[in-house]
Amino acid sequence: xxxxxxxxxxxxxSLSLLAVLAGCGSNAASDSNGAAGGTATNxxxxxxxxxxxxxxxxxxxxxxxxxxxxxxxxxPYITIEHDKVYDQFRExxxxxxxxxxxxxxLWLFPNQVAEFSKEDVLMDITGSPWLDNYLEAAVKLGTVxxxxxxxxxxxQPIVMFYNKTLFGELGLEIPQTWDELLAVSEQIKGSGTAxxxxxxxDGWATQFITTAQFGLYQHDNPDVFAxxxxxxxxxxxxxxxxxxxxxxxxxxxxxxxxxxxxxxxxQVAQVFKEGKxxxxxxxxxxxxxxxxxxxxxxxxxxxPIPVNRGDQPLVTSLVSDNLLVGVSWSKHxxxxxLFMEFVADPEIAKIWSDETKQAVTVKGGTSETYSPLxxxxxxxxxxxxxxxxxxxxxxxEPVMFPIFQxxxxxxxxxxxKLLEQLQAAQNKDI
Amino acid sequence: MKFMNFRNYIMFILPALLIYLxxxxxxxxxxxxxxxxxxxxxxxxxxxxGLENFRxxxxxxxxLTALKNMLILSVVVIVLQHSFSILLAVLLxxxxxxxxxxxxxxxxxxxxxxVVIGYVWSYMYAPMVGFLPKFxxxxxxxxxxxxxxxxxxxxAIYAIALVMVWQYTGYSMMIYLAGLQSxxxxxxxxxxxxxxxxxxxxxxxxxxxxxxxxxxxxxxxVIGCMKMFEHVFIMTQGGPANSxxxxxxxxxxxxxxxxxxxxxxxxxxxxxxxxxxxxxxxxKLLSRMEVAN
Numbered sequence: 045x046x047x048x049x050x051x052x053x054x055x056x057x058s059l060s061l062l063a064v065l066a067g068c069g070s071n072a073a074s075d076s077n078g079a080a081g082g083t084a085t086n087x088x089x090x091x092x093x094x095x096x097x098x099x100x101x102x103x104x105x106x107x108x109x110x111x112x113x114x115x116x117x118x119x120p121y122i123t124i125e126h127d128k129v130y131d132q133f134r135e136x137x138x139x140x141x142x143x144x145x146x147x148x149x150l151w152l153f154p155n156q157v158a159e160f161s162k163e164d165v166l167m168d169i170t171g172s173p174w175l176d177n178y179l180e181a182a183v184k185l186g187t188v189x190x191x192x193x194x195x196x197x198x199x200q201p202i203v204m205f206y207n208k209t210l211f212g213e214l215g216l217e218i219p220q221t222w223d224e225l226l227a228v229s230e231q232i233k234g235s236g237t238a239x240x241x242x243x244x245x246d247g248w249a250t251q252f253i254t255t256a257q258f259g260l261y262q263h264d265n266p267d268v269f270a271x272x273x274x275x276x277x278x279x280x281x282x283x284x285x286x287x288x289x290x291x292x293x294x295x296x297x298x299x300x301x302x303x304x305x306x307x308x309x310x311q312v313a314q315v316f317k318e319g320k321x322x323x324x325x326x327x328x329x330x331x332x333x334x335x336x337x338x339x340x341x342x343x344x345x346x347x348p349i350p351v352n353r354g355d356q357p358l359v360t361s362l363v364s365d366n367l368l369v370g371v372s373w374s375k376h377x378x379x380x381x382l383f384m385e386f387v388a389d390p391e392i393a394k395i396w397s398d399e400t401k402q403a404v405t406v407k408g409g410t411s412e413t414y415s416p417l418x419x420x421x422x423x424x425x426x427x428x429x430x431x432x433x434x435x436x437x438x439x440x441e442p443v444m445f446p447i448f449q450x451x452x453x454x455x456x457x458x459x460x461k462l463l464e465q466l467q468a469a470q471n472k473d474i
Numbered sequence: 475m476k477f478m479n480f481r482n483y484i485m486f487i488l489p490a491l492l493i494y495l496x497x498x499x500x501x502x503x504x505x506x507x508x509x510x511x512x513x514x515x516x517x518x519x520x521x522x523x524g525l526e527n528f529r530x531x532x533x534x535x536x537x538l539t540a541l542k543n544m545l546i547l548s549v550v551v552i553v554l555q556h557s558f559s560i561l562l563a564v565l566l567x568x569x570x571x572x573x574x575x576x577x578x579x580x581x582x583x584x585x586x587x588x589v590v591i592g593y594v595w596s597y598m599y600a601p602m603v604g605f606l607p608k609f610x611x612x613x614x615x616x617x618x619x620x621x622x623x624x625x626x627x628x629x630a631i632y633a634i635a636l637v638m639v640w641q642y643t644g645y646s647m648m649i650y651l652a653g654l655q656s657x658x659x660x661x662x663x664x665x666x667x668x669x670x671x672x673x674x675x676x677x678x679x680x681x682x683x684x685x686x687x688x689x690x691x692x693x694x695x696v697i698g699c700m701k702m703f704e705h706v707f708i709m710t711q712g713g714p715a716n717s718x719x720x721x722x723x724x725x726x727x728x729x730x731x732x733x734x735x736x737x738x739x740x741x742x743x744x745x746x747x748x749x750x751x752x753x754x755x756x757x758k759l760l761s762r763m764e765v766a767n
Contacts, residue, residue: 135730135731138516141516142515142516159514159516159733160516163516163517165516244713244714245596245624245625245710245711245714246711247713303601303602303620303621303622304622304625305622305625305714306599306601306622306623306624306626306630307600307602307603308596308600311597311600314603315602315603318603438731438732439732439733439734441731442727442731442732445713446712446713446714446715446716447715449713450715452714453625453627472732472734
C-alpha cells in the first residue's frame with residue numbers, strides 16, 4: 045500500500061518538475077494579455093504610491109549611466125537594469141523574442157524592426173508627441189506600414205579616417221569627389237605608403253567604400269531601398285550597375301594595402317595606427333573604439349567618403365542602427381514610454397552624446413564636444429548632404445559581404461553577375 | 475515482485491527520461507518537422523513546404539564548398555593529428571623522468587576553450603601584426619612572413635586545420651596512450667626474441683594492437699570535422715569569399731542570420747544523415763581491419 049502511495053507521489057513530483065521546466069520558457073507569454081492593464085494601474089496615482097518597477101534595457105553598446113541616474117531621480121519608483129549583450133546580439137535577441145523572455149526595452153537593428161513588427165512583438169508608439177524631437181529620417185527608419193515602433197538613438201557618419209600628418213607632408217587636400225580620391229590615392233601610392241586599408245575577416249567591415257553610395261541612391265530616390273525590399277526595384281536595375289565598380293577600381297589600381305584581407309576590424313585599426321596605410325574607411329565609432337586620447341603617432345583626421353562622380357553631390361551616410369523599442373508583452377509599457385520621452389529631451393540627449401562619445405538623432409541633442417574629431421569633422425558633414433544609412437533585409441549581408449571579399453581578393457569577377465547574386469538573395473526576402 | 479522491480483527501475487530512470495524527452499528528443503522531433511516548413515525562426519506560424527528545403531539545399535552552390543572543406547579537414551586531421559599523436563603516445567609511454575608533465579603539456583590545449591583558441595590563433599596568423607609573420611620575418615623566412623594565412627582563400631582552410639591538429643593532438647594521444655598501456659609487455663619480449671628491432675616492433679606489434687584506439691579516434695575526428703563550427707566561426711566566419719564554409723557555418727547563417735530556420739534545419743538533417751552514414755561505413759571498414767589483424 046505504502047509502495048503504491050510512493051509511486052503516485054513520485055509520479056506527481058515528476059510531473060510537477062516537468063510542468064515547472066516547461067513553464068520556464070513560457071511564463072512571459074502568459075503575461076502578455078495583462079500587460080496593458082498592469083501598466084495602467086502602475087501609471088495611476090502619485091510616484092510615492094506606485095509599486096517599484098524594474099525596466100530592463102538590453103543594448104549592444106554602452107549607455108549613459110548619468111542619463112539613467114537622472115531618469116531614476118525623476119521617477120524614483122523605476123529602476124533601469126542595463127543588460128548588455130556584447131556579441132551575436134541579433135541571434136540572442138531573436139531567441140529571446142521567440143521565447144517571450146523577460147524584456148522591456150531594447151535596441152534593435154532596422155531590419156529586425158521590420159521583421160518583428162509583423163509578429164506583433166513591438167510596442168506601437170505612433171503619434172507620441174516626443175517623436176517630433178527626432179530627425180524625420182530617423183523616425184522614418186523605425187516606421188513600418190505607417191506605424192512607428194522605435195527610433196534610432198545614435199547617429200554616426202561613415203568617414204574616411206586619414207593620416208593628416210602624411211597628407212600635410214605630401215601637400216594633399218581632402219578629396220571632395222571620387223576622382224579626387226583616386227588622385228590623392230595615386231600620390232600616396234607614389235610616396236611608398238599604401239593609400240588605404242580594408243580588412244575583410246569581419247565581413248561587415250569591408251563594406252563602407254561601397255555602401256557609402258547608398259546616400260547617393262537615396263538622394264535620387266528617397267524610397268529606393270524600400271522599393272528594393274518590396275521587389276519594385278531590383279539590384280540588377282541600371283541605377284545600381286556601377287555599385288561594385290568603386291571598390292573594384294581601388295583593388296585593381298593597387299590602392300589597398302597588400303595582404304590585408306585576413307585582418308579583422310581591430311587589426312586593421314592597429315595597422316592603420318602603425319602608419320602602414322594612409323586612409324581607412326569606417327564608421328565614426330572606429331575612433332572611439334580604437335584610439336586612446338594620448339594617441340600621437342600622427343595627427344588623425346576624418347572626412348566624408350567622396351563616392352560622388354560628375355555632378356553628384358557629396359553625401360554623408362549616417363549609420364543610425366540602434367532603434368530603441370519596447371516589447372509588446374512588457375508589463376511596464378507606460379514606464380517604457382516615460383523613458384522614451386525622457387531621452388528625447390535635447391538636454392538629456394546631450395549628456396548621452398557626451399558620455400557615449402556619439403552623435404544622436406535628437407534634434408539639437410548632439411554635444412559639440414562628444415569627440416575630439418567632432419570639431420573638424422562636423423563642418424565637413426554639415427557641408428555635405430546627410431542621409432540615414434538604409435536598412436537591408438536579412439538575406440543581403442551574408443551574400444554582399446563575401447562579394448566584397450571576392451573583390452578585395454582581386455578575383456576575376458563579373459560585376460553584373462554579382463548584382464544578380466544580390467538580387468537572388470533579395471528575392472528570398474520579398 | 476517482478477512488477478515491483480520493474481516499477482522501481484522506471485522510477486529511477488523517470489527524471490532522466492523526462493529531461494531527455496524534453497530537451498533532446500523533443501527538439502530533435504520538432505526539428506524534423508521544421509525542416510519541412512518555411513519557418514523563419516521567430517514567427518508564430520510555419521507553412522508546410524514538403525521537400526522544397528531539401529531540393530534547394532542540393533542546388534545550393536555553397537554545399538559543394540562545404541563538402542570539399544569537410545574532406546580537406548578530415549584528411550589533414552587524420553593524417554597529421556593521428557601521426558603526431560601515435561608518435562607522441564609511443565614516446566611518452568616510456569618510463570622517463572618528468573613524463574607526466576610532458577603528457578600534461580601536450581594535453582593542455584584540449585582543456586582550453588575553443589573560442590579562446592580561435593581568437594589567439596587569429597592574432598597569431600594576422601598578416602603584418604601577428605606573431606607568425608613577425609617570427610618568420612625575424613628568422614629570415616620572408617616568403618612565409620608575407621602569407622595571409624586566413625585571408626588567402628587557398629590557404630585559410632589548411633590554417634584552420636592546423637589549429638585543430640594543435641588543439642586535439644593531446645586528446646588523441648591520451649586515447650592511444652591508454653591503448654598502448656593495455657598491450658602486454660610479453661608480446662614485445664616475444665618480438666625481441668624473434669629478432670624484431672624497434673621499427674619492426676612498432677609496425678608489426680604496436681600499430682596493429684592500437685587498431686581499436688585508431689577506430690575510436692578517427693571516428694571522433696571525422697565527426698568533429700564534419701560538424702566543424704567553432705574554429706571556422708571565430709577565425710574566418712566562413713570567409714574569405716566563402717572559401718572556408720562548412721555545414722555548421724551554413725546552418726548557423728541560414729537559421730539565425732537570414733531568418734530561414736526551416737531551411738537551416740533541413741540542412742542540419744542532411745548533415746546528421748551524412749554523419750550517420752560516414753560513421754557507419756568507417757566503423758565497418760576499420761572493424762574489418764581489426765579482425766584481419
